[in-house]
Amino acid sequence: xxxxxxxxxxxxxxxxxxxxxxxxxxxxxxxxxxxxxxxxxxxxxxxxxxxxxxxxxxxxxxxxxxxxxxxxxxxxxxxxxxxxxxxxxxxxxxxxxxxxxxxxxxxxxxxxxxxxxxxxxxxxxxxxxxxxxxxxxxxxxxxxxxxxxxxxxxxxxxxxxxxxxxxxxxxxxxxxxxxxxxxxxxxxxxxxxxxxxxxxxxxxxxxxxxxxxxxxxxxxxxxxxxxxxxxxxxxxxxxxxxxxxxxxxxxx
Amino acid sequence: xxxxxxxxxxxxxxxxxxxxxxxxxxxxxxxxxxxxxxxxxxxxxxxxxxxxxxxxxxxxxxxxxxxxxxxxxxxxxxxxxxxxxxxxxxxxxxxxxxxxxxxxxxxxxxxxxxxxxxxxxxxxxxxxxxxxxxxxxxxxxxxxxxxxxxxxxxxxxxxxxxxxxxxxxxxxxxxxxxxxxxxxxxxxxxxxxxxxxxxxxxxxxxxxxxxxxxxxxxxxxxxxxxxxxxxxxxxxxxxxxxxxxxxxxxxxxxxxxxxxxxxxxxxxxxxxxxxxxxxxxxxxxxxxxxxxxxxxxxxxxxxxxxxxxxxxxxxxxxxxxxxxxxxxxxxxxxxxxxxxxxxxxxxxxxxxxxxxxxxxxxxxxxxxxxxxxxxxxxxxxxxxxxxxxxxxxxxxxxxxxxxxxxxxxxxxxxxxxxxxxxxxxxxxxxxxxxxxxxxxxxxxxxxxx
Numbered sequence: 001x002x003x004x005x006x007x008x009x010x011x012x013x014x015x016x017x018x019x020x021x022x023x024x025x026x027x028x029x030x031x032x033x034x035x036x037x038x039x040x041x042x043x044x045x046x047x048x049x050x051x052x053x054x055x056x057x058x059x060x061x062x063x064x065x066x067x068x069x070x071x072x073x074x075x076x077x078x079x080x081x082x083x084x085x086x087x088x089x090x091x092x093x094x095x096x097x098x099x100x101x102x103x104x105x106x107x108x109x110x111x112x113x114x115x116x117x118x119x120x121x122x123x124x125x126x127x128x129x130x131x132x133x134x135x136x137x138x139x140x141x142x143x144x145x146x147x148x149x150x151x152x153x154x155x156x157x158x159x160x161x162x163x164x165x166x167x168x169x170x171x172x173x174x175x176x177x178x179x180x181x182x183x184x185x186x187x188x189x190x191x192x193x194x195x196x197x198x199x200x201x202x203x204x205x206x207x208x209x210x211x212x213x214x215x216x217x218x219x220x221x222x223x224x225x226x227x228x229x230x231x232x233x234x235x236x237x238x239x240x241x242x243x244x245x246x247x248x249x250x251x252x
Numbered sequence: 253x254x255x256x257x258x259x260x261x262x263x264x265x266x267x268x269x270x271x272x273x274x275x276x277x278x279x280x281x282x283x284x285x286x287x288x289x290x291x292x293x294x295x296x297x298x299x300x301x302x303x304x305x306x307x308x309x310x311x312x313x314x315x316x317x318x319x320x321x322x323x324x325x326x327x328x329x330x331x332x333x334x335x336x337x338x339x340x341x342x343x344x345x346x347x348x349x350x351x352x353x354x355x356x357x358x359x360x361x362x363x364x365x366x367x368x369x370x371x372x373x374x375x376x377x378x379x380x381x382x383x384x385x386x387x388x389x390x391x392x393x394x395x396x397x398x399x400x401x402x403x404x405x406x407x408x409x410x411x412x413x414x415x416x417x418x419x420x421x422x423x424x425x426x427x428x429x430x431x432x433x434x435x436x437x438x439x440x441x442x443x444x445x446x447x448x449x450x451x452x453x454x455x456x457x458x459x460x461x462x463x464x465x466x467x468x469x470x471x472x473x474x475x476x477x478x479x480x481x482x483x484x485x486x487x488x489x490x491x492x493x494x495x496x497x498x499x500x501x502x503x504x505x506x507x508x509x510x511x512x513x514x515x516x517x518x519x520x521x522x523x524x525x526x527x528x529x530x531x532x533x534x535x536x537x538x539x540x541x542x543x544x545x546x547x548x549x550x551x552x553x554x555x556x557x558x559x560x561x562x563x564x565x566x567x568x569x570x571x572x573x574x575x576x577x578x579x580x581x582x583x584x585x586x587x588x589x590x591x592x593x594x595x596x597x598x599x600x601x602x603x604x605x606x607x608x609x610x611x612x613x614x615x616x617x618x619x620x621x622x623x624x625x626x627x628x629x630x631x632x633x634x635x636x637x638x639x640x641x642x643x644x645x646x647x648x649x650x651x652x653x654x655x656x657x658x659x660x661x662x663x664x665x666x667x668x669x670x671x672x673x674x675x676x677x678x679x680x681x682x683x684x685x686x687x688x689x690x691x692x693x694x695x696x697x698x699x700x701x
Contacts, residue, residue: 037621062684066626066701074621081574081612089628091698092592092604099621102592103613107606108581109590118584126577128570184678186654191643194656196676196700198625199684221623 033210034131034157037071037099040217041203045175046210049159052152053174053209054144056136056165063179064201065161067098067221069133072159074099080130083123085110087135097223113137117147124150124158136162136169144172176206182218187226197231198222262303265291274307315363320452322359326352329451331375339375341449376445380415389443390416397437403430415441456492459550460484467506467543474535474544479528481549486524489551495520496551499527501534504546513538518575518610520555526572533580571612578609598663599670600629600686600697627686629698635687637694644677647687647696654678658689676700 033048042048049055049072057065073095076082083106084090096102106129110116120134124147132151151158160169165176181199188194201219205211261280265271273294276285284297291304316335323330329341342352349371356369372378380389380396389396392415394404412418418441427435439445460481468474478501489496497520503511515534521527581589590606597603638646643655657675672690674697679685684700 037623060682061628061699062682062701064701066628067623070626071621071623078615089630089698090592091600091627091629093594094624094626095592096594097622097624098626101616102594104615105591106609107590107592108585109587110585115585119581122577122580122584126573128574128577181682181684184654184684186656188656190655192658194654196625196656196684198623199700219623221625223624224622 034072035075036068037075038068038203038217038219040219041068041177044203044205044211044215044217045177045208049157049175050209051130051155051157054148054151054158054160054169054172055175055177056160056162056169056173057177057179058136058162058164058206059179060163062181064181064199064203064219064221065177065179067199067201068177068179068203068219069159069161070095070098070100072131072157073105073133074101076131076157077101077104080104081106081128082131083108083129083133085116085119085123085132085134087111087116113139117143120147120158121150124154124156127154127156129154129156131157131159133159133161136160136165138166139168141168141171144168148172170207173207174209176208176213178204178206180204185222185231187231189232195226196223197226260303261285261298261301262305263291263294264305264307266307268304268306271306319360319363319365322362323356324454325359326355328454329449331449332452333375337379339378339449341451342371374443374445375447375449376440377443390414390419394418397440399437406430419443456494456554457550458485458488458492458494458496458554459548460488461546461548463504463546463548467545468547469543474547475528475532477547478531478535478549479524481547482524482527482531485549485551486522486527489522489554489557492554493557494551494554495522495557496527497521497553497555498551499531500550500552501531502546502548502550503538503540503544504548505540505542506545507542509541511538511540514552515579517572518578519571520553520557521572521575522557523572526576529572529576530579533576533583535583536580537583537586574612598661600627600674602663625684625700627698628701630696633696635694635696637687637689644675644687647677647679647685647694650679650681650683652677653680661688 033050035048036042057068059065073082077100081104086107086109092102108119110119116134116137117139120132123129123132147158165173180202182202184199185197186194187197198221201221203217203219205213205215207213261283263276263280263285264274266274271291273285273287273289275287280298280302285294295302312335320330320332320338323338323340327340327342327345331339333339353369353371360367368382370378370381372381380392381387383392383396394407423438426438462477462481468477497517499515501513513534515530517530578589589609591609592604593607594604636648637644644652646652655675655677658673661672661674663670672688674688676686686697688695688697
């Protein structure tokens with residue numbers, strides 16, 4: 001008995017070996033994760049969005065979640081196919097400018113939560129898509145459970161975009177990222193010659209499978225075609241859009 | 253021109269208004285109507301008493317193919333030489349030429365159209381014999397050779413008006429005088445025509461049906477019958493070396509209703525499981541009022557099924573799985589799945605269009621990735637905007653912190669004119685949106701996200 005236990009490596013030994021191999025930090029294998037297109041976010045997520053899971057991108061309108069999704073789709077369409085369940089607000093020209101290969105993105109329009117759920121189910125069941133994006137509609141826990149199972153079988157990432165994840169979605173997601181625009185960057189002085197150059201987004205990781213939650217990545221969404229010579233930024237002053245404000249509302 | 257008395261002049265025109273005469277009968281020709289005239293000219297030439305028939309090309313095409321199908325009963329080898337002329341290879345068919353001609357008349361009897369049938373050793377002689385009542389083709393005029401008017405006039409000047417006169421001319425000098433094409437005319441006048449016989453290809457019909465085997469009230473029974481039929485169809489497809497891009501399902505119900513549903517595949521298939529999956533997806537959108545008593549499957553849009561030449565990339569998903577997903581999505585949303593295409597346009601709403609999602613293209617590895625602001629198109633809503641000078645000061649009760657614009661959009665002058673000024677504004681509550689002024693009204697168009 002004593003001999004057998006002595007032959008087994010202790011947990012401390014295993015952990016030490018793992019720490020050495022991972023450089024002191026557990027990092028997901030790149031093949032198991034879908035890169036977001038933002039290295040800073042991939043860093044705090046432990047390599048990207050884990051494949052075979054549900055991820056939620058949360059934030060109010062004008063929070064940068066679509067810019068984040070565009071980065072993911074650009075990565076996904078480089079090797080595979082992607083699909084979007086659209087609620088009628090999609091603007092494809094900006095997606096293409098973000099590097100998304102539109103001819104490799106299937107777009108299906110769904111109006112009701114039931115349609116959204118069925119379309120997502122079909123898309124995941126086909127195992128043809130590396131990433132599927134859908135609006136975070138209110139659905140029962142059983143449906144999210146089924147979608148999670150299908151995502152796992154398909155090895156795809158199901159992205160749910162919404163103001164905030166409901167309790168059911170929050171339970172079944174493996175990754176939750178809350179977005180907020182910190183500041184808006186303009187090119188030129190306000191007026192006719194001014195142009196929207198982009199914004200700086202803070203992506204706060206609320207839940208992650210491969211890294212510790214609570215970390216925040218600061219991402220720059222800046223249009224490279226616009227001259228950066230006369231850039232100026234204006235911080236958003238609304239407390240509604242701040243992380244604390246939304247957290248309080250979500251908790252309530 | 254059926255139903256008219258023989259002496260009633262009639263012309264056939266390409267269209268009813270401002271049309272031209274395609275053909276005219278003997279009575280109309282005698283009165284002065286000629287092919288190529290306008291209808292007005294033909295009416296004027298014939299004194300107005302002429303019947304005008306309008307050519308229906310689609311119907312003519314259908315009738316002609318029905319006639320060819322009817323001729324298949326006489327011989328399996330039918331050469332379709334364009335609408336109005338067909339040649340039949342009767343070698344090996346029992347009977348003599350008179351019996352063959354009688355069979356052709358009988359086969360075409362139901363069409364109630366005037367037909368001329370004759371037998372000959374080659375195409376030209378067979379056709380010429382249809383004009384020569386007693387089989388004396390030598391007496392036929394040169395027009396049988398389908399020469400142009402100028403050549404016929406030249407031959408007439410030489411005193412050649414009939415085939416037998418042309419046949420008597422020496423071959424070499426005639427060809428040297430009239431050119432290489434004259435060799436064929438001279439050969440034909442002498443009864444020589446090497447034009448090969450080209451039998452028309454037969455359209456392959458692959459299908460399976462189940463009738464009179466009881467009625468199906470439950471879903472499982474229908475699926476079972478579908479599976480059996482799909483396997484039969486795929487077996488036939490496999491034997492023929494074909495794949496189907498479309499399967500047509502016909503359901504006959506107990507109450508007499510007949511429902512037809514088409515299940516299309518993104519890529520032609522001969523796999524029964526794929527076929528069944530797509531058909532099941534299609535059936536999700538169908539409801540039947542009574543039990544199904546008859547079911548028929550027809551494989552359509554057949555393609556050669558040889559080596560796989562797919563547009564799908566090697567790393568992409570199984571095209572059959574994708575085809576099933578597309579069919580199921582269409583069943584759920586009642587509209588086909590789409591892909592977006594960007595196009596230049598001054599207006600936001602028309603800068604993209606949707607196409608149906610078909611074959612997947614290979615990924616482009618040179619696609620540049622930029623992080624750019626993403627616009628979300630919201631439902632257009634009228635808003636109140638307070639202006640100071642040329643710049644918005646507030647949108648509703650929300651103060652404008654920063655603003656870019658205006659940009660003048662002037663489009664659609666030829667149909668629905670759009671003239672508006674667009675602005676990007678940052679509001680005090682953090683909303684970053686695209687608004688525009690059209691006339692005296694302001695609208696919210698979208699929000700950056």
